[in-house]
Amino acid sequence: MHPVDMDKIATWPTRVTAFLTAHSRELRAEREADHKYTLSPSTYRIMNDAPPMPRWDEAKALIENVMADRELVAFHATRLIDFDHIRKDGLMMLDLEQHVARLKGHLQDAGAVDELAEVDAAVTKMLKADSFFNNREGAVWATPHRASLHDGGCDVFYESYGGEAIERIAGYARGKLEQRLKQLGTPAVVIIRYSAYGWCKFTHGRLPQSMIELHLQHEGDWEAMDYGWDIMINRDVPAENIVAVVPLDDPAVAA
Known part of the structure; x- marks a missing residue:
């Protein structure tokens, strides 16, 4: 069905x-x-x-x-380096420690020594300013409407590789790290299907x-x-629930 x-x-x-x-x-x-x-x-x-x-x-x-007993289509805004990673492993709830480790790996591979040195201090500042960030964002977020991807609410997810967590870190780092993060990855939308009842309260x-x-x-x-509403899924979205991973300008997500 x-x-x-x-x-x-x-x-x-x-x-x-x-x-x-x-x-x-x-x-x-x-x-x-x-x-x-x-x-x-x-x-x-x-x-x-x-x-x-x-x-x-x-x-x-x-x-x-x-x-x-039906499923709904939903749309998750992000900025990706590897589209196939999502297709293979699905979407995972925010794990800031894992997120930061992956970011450091990309910076290391790019030889961005100065930017790499800024990460830990920026993370510390961000968490001090927003101690509830991990609890609030520790889920998979999506929207049931394509228009909501383009109404300003999701724009932050396209601005820096890694979505809002990295965007916030960049905001506290400024300088080279902020600029580097805006150059990584491609604005993208992950289209998922999820159970209408049971996955999102x-x-x-x-x-x-x-x-x-x-x-x-x-x-x-x-x-x-x-x-309309914000879809908050308190579980990982497995690969079998990934319908597609497409660039932001794909007709499938045009409002």
């Missing part, structure tokens, strides 16, 4: 699209009423309950049921809402108000 691509409604389960199409008018009316209530003065909201959304809730329950809450909003937008005369 092919994974569901949030950007391509033709890949969505027909049970979901058929329901959303059949009840489009009710879904729009309920969402508009809810949006109006949300924007109303706080005094009004204190005195009045939010409008019921029975059809919206029914749609969310259906999506949760249908998508329970944010997906559980955001997927149904996003599918309804995006389907309404697809039908026309509607701008999705609330959709």
Whole structure:
């Protein structure tokens, strides 16, 4: 069974699209009423309950049921030296010590003695300034939407080899090391497939809402108000879940 691509409604389960199409008018009316209530003065909201959304809730329950055993396509922004390494070994959760060791190896191979000498001091400064970095970034991060790769949120991952961890280190190093890191590797996107439920806790809450909003937008005369999420996978993504590894300008990841 092919994974569901949030950007391509033709890949969505027909049970979901058929329901959303059949009840489009009710879904729009309920969402508009809810949006109006949300924007109303706080005094009004204190005195009045939010409008019921029975059809919206029914749609969310259906999506949760249908998508329970399905996979989603997701996109991971990075900057790579070796594309085949990801295809062979998959994506691993951030291990800063391993990341830094690999960086030092590349600098050593390049004969970048001055830059190599800057690494440890830069890492120390970075961790002192952001002691929660390892815990916060110790996962595989991705997005379900191609547009999110190009909206500014992921740009940092393309600026230096190794993504945000190395970008932050470079920021504390400045000088030669910062410039060297901007010359290493190629901006790339790793396309993965992952279980809709069980791999990312944010997906559980955001997927149904996003599918309804995006389907309404697809039908026309509607701008999705609330959709998308950051995919945080607290496990390595194995090679069998890697769909493709492509340069940033590949048509497969064009927004």
